Amino acid sequence: xxxAIPDGEILVGIYRRMTRIKQNDERFRAVLKSGKLVMPYxxxxxxxxxxxxxxxxxDDEDYICTIYRxxxxxxxxxxxxxDLWAEFGGRATGTCKGKGGPMxxxxxxxxxxxxxxxxxxxxxxxxxxxxxxxxRGEKRVSVAYFGDGASNIGAFHEALNMASVWKLPVIFVCxxxxxxxxxxxxxxxxxxxxxxxAASYSMPGITVDGNDPVATYLAAREAVDRARQGLGxxxxxxxxxxxxxxxxxxxxxxxxxxxxxxxxxxxxxxxFRNWLIKTGLASEDQLATLEAAIELEIDEAVEFxxxxxxPDLAELHRDIYKDEVNV
Amino acid sequence: xxxxxxxxxxxxxxxxxxxxxxxxxxVIVLGxxxxxxxxGGIVGVTRGLSSKYGDARVRSTPISEQAIIGAAIGAAIVxxxxxxxxxxxxxxxxAMDMIVNHAAKLRFMSGGQTHVPMVIRTMTGAGFGTGGQxxxxxxxxxxxxxxxxxxxxxxPADAYGxxxxxxxxxxxxxxxxxxxxxxxxxxxxxxxxxxxxxxxxILREGTDVTLISYSRRVLDCCAVAExxxxxxxxxxxxxxxxxxxxxxxxxxxxxxKTGRAVIVHEAVKPFGVGAEIASLIYExxxxxxxxxxxxxxxxxxxxxxxxxLEDAHVPSLEQIEVAVRATFK
Numbered sequence: 001x002x003x004a005i006p007d008g009e010i011l012v013g014i015y016r017r018m019t020r021i022k023q024n025d026e027r028f029r030a031v032l033k034s035g036k037l038v039m040p041y042x043x044x045x046x047x048x049x050x051x052x053x054x055x056x057x058x059d060d061e062d063y064i065c066t067i068y069r070x071x072x073x074x075x076x077x078x079x080x081x082x083d084l085w086a087e088f089g090g091r092a093t094g095t096c097k098g099k100g101g102p103m104x105x106x107x108x109x110x111x112x113x114x115x116x117x118x119x120x121x122x123x124x125x126x127x128x129x130x131x132x133x134x135x136r137g138e139k140r141v142s143v144a145y146f147g148d149g150a151s152n153i154g155a156f157h158e159a160l161n162m163a164s165v166w167k168l169p170v171i172f173v174c175x176x177x178x179x180x181x182x183x184x185x186x187x188x189x190x191x192x193x194x195x196x197x198a199a200s201y202s203m204p205g206i207t208v209d210g211n212d213p214v215a216t217y218l219a220a221r222e223a224v225d226r227a228r229q230g231l232g233x234x235x236x237x238x239x240x241x242x243x244x245x246x247x248x249x250x251x252x253x254x255x256x257x258x259x260x261x262x263x264x265x266x267x268x269x270x271x272f273r274n275w276l277i278k279t280g281l282a283s284e285d286q287l288a289t290l291e292a293a294i295e296l297e298i299d300e301a302v303e304f305x306x307x308x309x310x311p312d313l314a315e316l317h318r319d320i321y322k323d324e325v326n327v
Numbered sequence: 328x329x330x331x332x333x334x335x336x337x338x339x340x341x342x343x344x345x346x347x348x349x350x351x352x353x354v355i356v357l358g359x360x361x362x363x364x365x366x367g368g369i370v371g372v373t374r375g376l377s378s379k380y381g382d383a384r385v386r387s388t389p390i391s392e393q394a395i396i397g398a399a400i401g402a403a404i405v406x407x408x409x410x411x412x413x414x415x416x417x418x419x420x421x422a423m424d425m426i427v428n429h430a431a432k433l434r435f436m437s438g439g440q441t442h443v444p445m446v447i448r449t450m451t452g453a454g455f456g457t458g459g460q461x462x463x464x465x466x467x468x469x470x471x472x473x474x475x476x477x478x479x480x481x482x483p484a485d486a487y488g489x490x491x492x493x494x495x496x497x498x499x500x501x502x503x504x505x506x507x508x509x510x511x512x513x514x515x516x517x518x519x520x521x522x523x524x525x526x527x528x529i530l531r532e533g534t535d536v537t538l539i540s541y542s543r544r545v546l547d548c549c550a551v552a553e554x555x556x557x558x559x560x561x562x563x564x565x566x567x568x569x570x571x572x573x574x575x576x577x578x579x580x581x582x583x584k585t586g587r588a589v590i591v592h593e594a595v596k597p598f599g600v601g602a603e604i605a606s607l608i609y610e611x612x613x614x615x616x617x618x619x620x621x622x623x624x625x626x627x628x629x630x631x632x633x634x635x636l637e638d639a640h641v642p643s644l645e646q647i648e649v650a651v652r653a654t655f656k
Contacts, residue, residue, distance in 0.1 A: 065401075095438070096436060096437050096440065097439070100437060104436040104437070106433075106436070106438070113401075113404060113441065114401075114429070114433065116428075116429065118429075121424060121428070121429060124393050124394045124398060124400075124425060125397045125398075125401040125404075127398045128400050128404075129404070130401070131398050131401065132401065132402040132405045132407050133405075155397070155424070158391035158393050158394035158397075159393075159397065161394070162388065162389055162394040319434050319435045319438060319439040321498045322434075322442065322497040325572065
């Protein structure tokens, strides 16, 4: 079965998520530079398409497990910006009362069930979310986001094998941005494409241009439909590039400047924006209005965060176990 | 259905799992060989469950400890109550990331939005000549980790009642089963009666010295207490049952009464649970002690294979007795 080309509403929806990610990222970096907030920050700039296209195939009830480099996945899944920003700011009003931080955001209301700071650990847990849905006969699916580097850790292989043996409704989405921390893909990975690894676990594996919204949407649509129908897991490798190195403040000395310039010249956000206007699926006015509204929402989220209190110190003893402990 | 007057720990845990699965459809069992197609576990703890409750709820898994614990965590945070078996305690090392970084921490890191009501069953213990990678007691590692509970029963009846509580608990519980005493019969528990986590049990009352232990070595403490009674030394024996959270109240009250304490465990002595308990006793009862607190544990080395070495590796009754006498010096 091949998924149908998405209609204009879906495509504009994907753009809305993409620009929301881009605009938030730009503000996060600006606020970090200003010193108003301090946090470990992993810019998703350049990787906007992947979770935007995948999320267009998901509902609030569908689960995702993402990773510390996953703020775009969280935004695309729909976490309200006030809650997200406040968590990034370590405030009591954040999704996790400021106790998780950027690397551990959880927001069950939008299906963001786990954000892990450990490379490779999103996949085994996504299996468990999918297992619960399978046992209960629910139609919801789970997405595990991870990077190319995570496909070299044992948990990836254990999780894909188990998901395939049990036909779990899970979609493994590898965002291959060409680097695992500072190491280039080819220097750490023995296969040309991560998707090849799906063959070892008897599941469909597809490599797509992760900067092409339509191609990524179609791949995700097929994998999500397959999972919902009880046909089991899929592996999607979406090739992309990160514009700002591994972590905020990373000087990128290990990256080839020409390579980076070439990717940045085909920035997927303005490219898709222009395409939507050129094909008549959206007007300049419509997109400008949408972007301005997001900008206002971010203004409010930043304001909300900076005006929010830090968590009470009593939180040190809460949420360790169900009952408060004070050892 | 009533249980026979005496049952062993395998039967007790099997009964607890059976009762928990009958009571709550969210209870599922997963682990290597746990299904009946694979004989219901290598010693048969889960035997009969997949036939009774189906392969969806009782799942034999690949030999993939990270995937087993990960699946249990994911299912738990959306409301199921998985009982995941890690065949041997040494194999928990393969899944440490899932247990320590995830199961134990998700409640805290999510600000209480999610929690992980799962049980990890695992067996261990020296005595079967399984050597250095199949017999370690690693409870101190987990008790050192905030967010996970650690339970180690010493009898079939305790195993039953503690397992029911562990499954019902809203936090992750590591449940340590001693392999060499699996087949030792004991009085049967009353069906459906839970034993609370975090509460120690005073197995024998005494006035001169307190023996504090858990899991298999409780039996040794009882044997030594019996022997010493003949010569007029009255030993109180405390079975912790749960290592974390630790029932400090019970053992501190006992040591306040006796003025002497010996902690006995099969794990190696350095940096072990005994060190924590000894510190808590000194912090609270420094001026009231009648002698130095003593610790007895296994030799600080991997568990050896050769029988004479293995026998000498673990705490002996003589070592416990010597430790008790040392508290009178």
